[in-house]
Amino acid sequence: MLQEAEEDWTGRREEVRRRIAAIDEAAGQLARSDDSQDRERRELLAERRAARDLLRELSQSAAHATLVDLGLLPNYSLTDTTTRLEATLYWSETPDEEDGPQEEGAHPR
Incomplete structure (x- = not known):
């Protein structure tokens, strides 16, 4: 799975590079x-700038975001309003923990 994700990420970058080369040749x-x-x-030059921006975005994306995009980590961002x-929440407390230290003969309120 990790190797497939790496190949996918590398493939995305290579595809954008091929697109830029084809644009350069055509222009x-x-x-x-x-x-x-x-x-x-x-x-074509405007399309080349957009492809170059995409390549830069792919190269500079944070590791966490890339791993989420590749499906290696779950996406926990809750953007839906x-x-x-x-x-x-469950927990248990002992009487000493609830009210702090007790003096002898003192009763909790």
């Missing part, structure tokens, strides 16, 4: 002198 073949090709080149938690 390099477009002529700036032609208005429609120059417009397409600018669109309709989430309601209930808890019941």
Whole structure:
């Protein structure tokens, strides 16, 4: 499972790198002198910036977030505003713990 997660994470990064290389190649073949090709080149460069941002985000993401994204750790973030938690606590106390030290002959109130 850990190896699969590592391959998935590495695969994501490699896919973005391949996409950037393909964009660079396609943009390099477009002529700036032609208005429609120059417009397409600018669109490709905008897509390249977005892919570069995604690659940076993947590279700089926190280890915990990455492990959650890969399914290796449960996601305990409760972002849904309709989430309601209930808890019941149980414990036992001895009389000395409840009221602190007692003097002889003193009675709890």
